[in-house]
Amino acid sequence: MTQPVQNMIQYQPTCDIHALKSRAKMYAQIRQFFAEKDVLEVETPVLSQAGVTDVHLASVQAQRHVQGKKQTHYLQTSPEFAMKRLLASGSGAIYQICKVFRDDEHGRKHNSEFTMLEWYRPQFSLKDLMLEVTDLLNVVLAQRFGEVRPTVLSYKHAFMDRLDLNPLKATLKELKDAAHRVGLNLDLGDDRLAYIDLLFSHMVEPSLGFDTPVFLTDFPPEMASLAKTKRDEDDELVAARFELYIEGLELANAYDELIDADVLRSRFQADNAEREKLGLHVMPIDEYLLAALPNMSECAGIALGIDRLLMIVMNQMKLEKVVTFPAGVS
Numbered sequence: 001m002t003q004p005v006q007n008m009i010q011y012q013p014t015c016d017i018h019a020l021k022s023r024a025k026m027y028a029q030i031r032q033f034f035a036e037k038d039v040l041e042v043e044t045p046v047l048s049q050a051g052v053t054d055v056h057l058a059s060v061q062a063q064r065h066v067q068g069k070k071q072t073h074y075l076q077t078s079p080e081f082a083m084k085r086l087l088a089s090g091s092g093a094i095y096q097i098c099k100v101f102r103d104d105e106h107g108r109k110h111n112s113e114f115t116m117l118e119w120y121r122p123q124f125s126l127k128d129l130m131l132e133v134t135d136l137l138n139v140v141l142a143q144r145f146g147e148v149r150p151t152v153l154s155y156k157h158a159f160m161d162r163l164d165l166n167p168l169k170a171t172l173k174e175l176k177d178a179a180h181r182v183g184l185n186l187d188l189g190d191d192r193l194a195y196i197d198l199l200f201s202h203m204v205e206p207s208l209g210f211d212t213p214v215f216l217t218d219f220p221p222e223m224a225s226l227a228k229t230k231r232d233e234d235d236e237l238v239a240a241r242f243e244l245y246i247e248g249l250e251l252a253n254a255y256d257e258l259i260d261a262d263v264l265r266s267r268f269q270a271d272n273a274e275r276e277k278l279g280l281h282v283m284p285i286d287e288y289l290l291a292a293l294p295n296m297s298e299c300a301g302i303a304l305g306i307d308r309l310l311m312i313v314m315n316q317m318k319l320e321k322v323v324t325f326p327a328g329v330s
Contacts, residue, residue, distance in 0.1 A: 013324040022314055023322070026306070027097065029139050030117060037132075039093040039119060044082035046099060047073045050286035053271035054225065055278065058103035060112070074283075075101035078303055079118055080226065081289045084257070087120055087299060088292035095119035097306065108318050109249060111326045115306040124300040126242055126256050130215050133244060133252065133302065137213060144313060150213035150244070154232065155200075158216060162204045167196045167220055168236045175199065193222050209245035217242045226264065227255035244304070246312050254302035261293040 013020075034041065051059040051074035059074040076082075079096050086094060100116045121129060130150070137148050159167045165178050175195035179186070182203055188194040208214045221229050224239035232238045240256035258264055268285045275282050310322040320326050 010329070014320040014326060014329065015322055015324060019310070019314060019316075019322050020324070023306075023310055026140055026310060026313060030097065030136070033136055033139055034095050034119070037093075039095050039121075040091060042083065042086060042091065042094045042096050043098070044079050044086070044096065046076055048076060048081065048286070049073050050081070050284040050288075052077045053268045053275070053283045053285065055271055055274050055280065058105075059283070060101045060103045077102050078116065080301070080303070081286050083118065083120060083301075084296060085288055085292045087122065087297070088295040093119070093121050106327055109308060109311070111307070111319055111323060113327065113330075114319075114323075117304045117306050117309075118302065120257075120299055120301040122297045122299045126217070126240065126254060126300055129254055129300040129302055130242065133215075133254075133304075134213075140309065140313060144315065148213055150215050152215045152217060152242075153208075154218040155216055155220065155238075156218060156232070156236070158204050158208065159196075159200065162207065163199060165199075167200075168238070170196075193220070196220060205245070205250065206248045209247055209249070214245045215242045216245060219243075224258070224267075225255070226258050226267075228258050230256075249308055249312065250305075251308050251312070252302055252304040254300065257296075257299045257301050259293050259296045259298070261290045264293065265290055 031041065047062060047064065049071065054077075057077050059077055062073050062075060063070060064073055065071070076098075078100055079098050083094060083096060095118065097115065097117050099113060101113050103112060105112050121132070124132075130152070134148065134150055137150070141148060156166055156168055159165060163178055163182075165174060167175075170178075172190060172192045172195070175192060179195055179199055182199070184198055184202055186198060188198065208216065218232050218238040219241055221237045221239050224241070227239050227241040229237055230240045242254050243250055244252040244254075265285070272282045272285075307319055307322055311317070311319065314322060316322055
């Protein structure tokens with residue numbers, strides 16, 4: 001006798017009850033951490049009429065009606081734009097735990113829907129923010145690691161240590177030759193930044209953060225996104241940002257936030273020009289954000305992947321072991 005189809009479907013979560021309890025405990029720890037520092041928890045919309053212009057991020061589109069008119073809106077890839085509008089309106093230090101979405105990102109450490117912790121600290125430097133991140137890690141990871149003491153390493157020096165090549169100065173030919181030398185024989189055309197990212201993701205990133213967590217700083221200026229740029233110790237232009245790595249896993253991305261609306265508009269426009277060139281969807285620019293920036297104070301901000309942090313807490317290698325229903329079973 002054939003079994004009913006519903007009895008053949010695996011309805012159970014991909015994680016176990018221990019992961020559910022560990023997540024709940026971590027949320028409580030995070031909220032207590034920020035409550036003690038008087039950082040306000042906020043909530044902003046998941047849908048927006050504007051989306052991220054970054055060529056390497058794909059927003060999930062949604063159709064909805066606003067006052068009877070059908071509109072295309074976008075599920076947030078980050079709550080950044082809306083949170084900056086709050087900052088410009090006088091909110092002070094804020095944080096948010098929320099769902100974010102990035103289309104067609106799936107794998108061992110990716111899911112198109114994931115949970116993000118994002119927070120902003122007016123008048124903080126990136127060094128101040130590193131200290132606060134370290135304090136948070138020592139709360140959340142204490143049971144697994146005891147005390148952690150992250151090290152600071154520049155993107156340039158991490159790249160040079162592994163490949164003997166300065167990514168800030170390397171020519172396209174030098175990058176292609178390096179990729180060929182290590183067996184990465186992909187044809188990425190004349191996209192210099194794509195070759196840098198290819199080499200970094202395959203040859204540098206997997207080695208980061210095994211002895212101790214690593215704050216990777218001073219990225220190539222083309223990777224500034226919504227961060228300021230500055231000069232490094234060698235007077236080379238770099239992006240004022242850092243990423244956090246533990247056991248080869250990128251956990252967080254932080255910026256010394258760009259608050260010049262004119263510069264940011266030009267970056268959005270350049271992104272959209274590149275999108276059009278590549279045949280990608282041109283994204284509406286968030287005019288609300290640009291209007292808010294002149295009223296926003298100097299600020300450092302960071303986005304931290306909650307699911308990946310839970311992977312580290314639980315010593316798991318696959319994202320599906322810490323989330324209930326990843327894409328494909330939800």
